[in-house]
Amino acid sequence: MKLSKLSWFPFVFLAVIIGLYPLIYYFVDMQNNGLLSTKPRELLNSTVWHTAFYIHITFGGIALLTGWTQFSQKLRNRYLSTHRLVGKIYVTAVFLSSLAGMFIAFFATGGIGNVLGFGILAILWFITVIKAYASILKRDINQHESWMIRNYALTFAAVTLRIWLPLFSDIIFHDFIPAYRIVSWLCWVPNLIIAEIIISKRLQKADYAAKTL
Numbered sequence: 001m002k003l004s005k006l007s008w009f010p011f012v013f014l015a016v017i018i019g020l021y022p023l024i025y026y027f028v029d030m031q032n033n034g035l036l037s038t039k040p041r042e043l044l045n046s047t048v049w050h051t052a053f054y055i056h057i058t059f060g061g062i063a064l065l066t067g068w069t070q071f072s073q074k075l076r077n078r079y080l081s082t083h084r085l086v087g088k089i090y091v092t093a094v095f096l097s098s099l100a101g102m103f104i105a106f107f108a109t110g111g112i113g114n115v116l117g118f119g120i121l122a123i124l125w126f127i128t129v130i131k132a133y134a135s136i137l138k139r140d141i142n143q144h145e146s147w148m149i150r151n152y153a154l155t156f157a158a159v160t161l162r163i164w165l166p167l168f169s170d171i172i173f174h175d176f177i178p179a180y181r182i183v184s185w186l187c188w189v190p191n192l193i194i195a196e197i198i199i200s201k202r203l204q205k206a207d208y209a210a211k212t213l
């Protein structure tokens with residue numbers, strides 16, 4: 001099996017595991033655990049924040065679970081109508097989760113650095129999904145692909161955050177807040193750089209193929 005195919009397994013495994021993670025909030029009382037234990041009582045009792053939080057985690061989970069399926073060229077060629085349907089579910093999920101994410105980012109634990117880190121991520125997540133959708137409405141497949149690569153790299157911040165956070169929190173700082181401050185940026189900036197590298201490699205390949213035709 002080719003290496004590029006093998007590298008799909010950890011990618012898909014992580015997307016599925018973290019995509020299912022928000023279910024914990026439906027089945028376990030999380031008020032005294034993890035992130036929610038850092039929140040003031042009045043925020044936890046706010047219906048608006050509570051609703052936004054649940055919209056964010058539920059649709060964020062759906063985005064992670066559905067997004068990776070869209071990158072397989074085989075599936076796209078064979079089941080185009082499924083690609084379109086799953087694509088619409090993905091776009092709706094990111095749209096709702098990013099808007100809710102922008103709101104809950106104002107109340108992020110850790111101060112202004114985290115408000116900005118998560119806030120900018122939510123804005124870019126929203127803009128890139130709109131760009132991806134607008135470009136496919138114009139039938140511009142190359143642009144659609146590029147914007148979707150950027151967008152899913154940002155969706156994947158939910159995964160990378162949960163890889164970086166224990167590393168910084170348990171091994172480097174032995175403290176949650178300083179780790180969380182770094183990770184609110186580290187979870188998405190490198191992802192976006194990797195997305196740009198993938199996009200430029202694809203463009204170079206397409207350029208080469210066009211020249212050798």
Ligand code: HEM
Nearest residue numbers: 018035057060061101104105108109118121122154155158
């Ligand atoms: C990529 C854009 C995303 C942004 C901007 C974002 C933003 C945020 C923010 C601001 C919080 C609250 C942090 C705090 O109050 O300190 C949060 C928490 C959370 N988010 Fe996201 N998020 C994103 C993606 C996702 C995705 C794709 C999922 C799907 C699994 C997700 C699931 C969660 C969960 C479960 C929490 C609760 C914290 C925890 O239990 O770890 N987020 N997010």
